[in-house]
Amino acid sequence: MTYVPAFPLFSVLRGVVIPPVGGDTVWANTVAAYYTLPAVLRGLADQLWALHSNAYDYGATRPDATARQVQLFETVFKSTVYETEHPVVQVHPLTGERTIILGYFARKLLGVSSADSGHLFAMLQDHVTRLENMVRWRWQAGDVVIWDNRATQHKAIDDYGVEPRIVRRVTIDGPVSVGIDGRHGKTRSSATPVTAAA
Numbered sequence: 001m002t003y004v005p006a007f008p009l010f011s012v013l014r015g016v017v018i019p020p021v022g023g024d025t026v027w028a029n030t031v032a033a034y035y036t037l038p039a040v041l042r043g044l045a046d047q048l049w050a051l052h053s054n055a056y057d058y059g060a061t062r063p064d065a066t067a068r069q070v071q072l073f074e075t076v077f078k079s080t081v082y083e084t085e086h087p088v089v090q091v092h093p094l095t096g097e098r099t100i101i102l103g104y105f106a107r108k109l110l111g112v113s114s115a116d117s118g119h120l121f122a123m124l125q126d127h128v129t130r131l132e133n134m135v136r137w138r139w140q141a142g143d144v145v146i147w148d149n150r151a152t153q154h155k156a157i158d159d160y161g162v163e164p165r166i167v168r169r170v171t172i173d174g175p176v177s178v179g180i181d182g183r184h185g186k187t188r189s190s191a192t193p194v195t196a197a198a
Contacts, residue, residue, distance in 0.1 A: 001171075002052040002105045003082040005185045008149045009174030013167050015143040022160035025145070026136045028153040030100045033128040034089060045124060046098075046180055048088040050106040051188060055081045083188040085110065087179030088124070092150055099151045100128055101177060128153060139167070150174065 001007050013025070037045065088109070090101045102125050109117040127133075137145060147154060156167075177185035 001054075002086060002101060002103055003054040003084055005084050005187050006174050006176045008171040010146060010148050010172050012170045012172075013145045013147075014169075015139040015141050015167050017164045017166040018139045018141050018143075019160035019163035019165050022157065022163070023165045024136050024138050024157050024159075026134050026155055026157065027147055028128050029133045029135070029151065030102075030128055030153060031092070031095075031097045031151050033130070033133045034098045034100050036133070037124075037127060041123075041127075042089075042098075044120075045100065046089050048120070049085050049110045049179075050088050050102060050121075051083060051085055051108050051110060052105045053081065053083045053107045054105065055083075055107075083107075084185055085188050086177045086185040087181075087183065089180055090150065090177045091180055093175060093178065095151075097151070098180065100124060101150075102128060103153045150177075 034042065034045070086101050088101060089098050091097075092099050102121065106121060106125075108114065109120055112120065137143075179185075
């Protein structure tokens with residue numbers, strides 16, 4: 001939820017109903033991703049800021065979504081649109097390490113053309129999600145996983161068909177992001193109510 005200035009500090013997920021096959025969750029270590037970038041790319045990333053928003057094309061990211069699922073997403077998730085600017089490289093408040101804050105709520109990199117933004121985002125995001133930076137969790141009912149949102153990206157893998165998968169999440173508020181120059185992430189504009197399509 002990087003589309004808000006103080007995105008979640010950490011999250012706790014508990015497996016309740018787990019499909020017999022599939023439904024794993026993967027996490028990327030964004031600290032490792034930063035420190036394994038070549039020095040010239042770290043220097044570039046250190047200077048970049050990104051616009052994050054919850055307004056994105058749900059259907060494009062989930063091509064098998066039904067019209068009802070897309071409409072539910074539009075009605076609930078995008079009822080208020082948020083836009084927040086974050087430094088691409090954040091200083092972790094506890095460890096002092098640098099971490100890459102991107103993910104798919106990042107809509108564009110600021111200060112560069114749309115084309116350059118797309119290329120730079122893809123290059124950095126691909127680096128974050130390299131297998132060397134990832135861990136994969138195979139769920140069992142009763143598992144509890146805790147992760148630090150300031151140093152990870154995560155994704156549930158939707159490969160379990162029609163089998164039920166129920167996990168419960170608790171998310172703890174975090175502080176506003178801080179770049180290596182000490183500037184804080186900020187809301188770009190007031191939250192804008194959006195009327196969902198009927």
